[in-house]
Amino acid sequence: MEALYLLIPLSTGLVFFAIWLFFKASDSGQFEDLQGPAERILQDDDNTAD
Numbered sequence: 001m002e003a004l005y006l007l008i009p010l011s012t013g014l015v016f017f018a019i020w021l022f023f024k025a026s027d028s029g030q031f032e033d034l035q036g037p038a039e040r041i042l043q044d045d046d047n048t049a050d
Contacts, residue, residue, distance in 0.1 A: 025031070
């Protein structure tokens with residue numbers, strides 16, 4: 001039972017930290033271009049001058 005006094009505040013703090021981290025990444029533009037990098041992987045641009 002005493003473990004709950006430690007685990008509940010820790011889990012609440014962890015949730016708030018995750019929410020803060022998500023909004024910080026969202027504000028910095030981390031999720032603006034989701035299509036570009038996914039399509040660049042599929043394009044074969046390995047044309048090297050031999």
